Amino acid sequence: MFQLAMLLPMLAAGWRRLHDTGRPGWYLLIPFAFSIATMVMLLTGVAAFSVLETSGADPDALRGSASFLGATGMIVMSVLQLVFSVMMIWWLSRPSQEGPNEYGPVPSN
Template sequence: MSSLAQPEPVPLDRPLLGASLGQAVSRFWRKYATFSGRASRSEYWWWYLVAVIVNGVLNSLGRSGGPVGGVFQGLAGLWSLAIVIPTLALLWRRLHDTGRSGLWAFAPIALGVIGTVLAISGLFALHVASGDGASLVPGGVLLGISGLAFVATLVVVLVLTLLPSNPAGERFDRRAPYPVSA
């Protein structure tokens, strides 16, 4: 019998620092739609790698054509539907671990939607006011700027997911903070 005690498992609402690929995938599915708590960088990025590989394989096989390709296209669609909520929840928890609100996950979407609506309404207003297509250029510039803003916010979210754990993120845990040892 070993005198070494087994380490206590890390609760699901706490980040598992240095998670292995298997641990990250297991925690991903166990916390399917959990938006509270935190997720470590390794939990987030291992899952991201798995999701990219599975998506790539299913989509590649789906392009093979014929009935087999159709089956893989269907599987790719089901896979995407199955992981959309838990992937958003994982991103949400990862942002919590950096000490930020999970609402940062919606920054690219919100900016993209707002920018697109403004650009389209600008295009429509310019077209109606001028009666010719030549005045559509300013609206196109607005659409381009909104696209760049969308990409910029994606980069911001990417950078935020790369940041190390921040003790301020403990405020997003359901349980009391880690005990402080003397």
């Protein structure tokens, strides 16, 4: 419940912070969209191998390829998610641009 309540204020603050650094605010959605895509791909893979298994394919023959694809996919997606998260932290921690940028004047303190 707390995370859902804090989602909109955190998105607004991050969006504004990215604009302060001269980057588009939608960049904040990159890690989130990648996480959603990862979940969809994993669930699609599980469903596909379930259908293959119930259609009469040998489950033991599928087990090796499913394990390889699943493990490889998880490793690749985890590394990419880490890269996107570190990149986002880097962007959000940069100082504001000097002077006005394409998103408006420098905010006053």
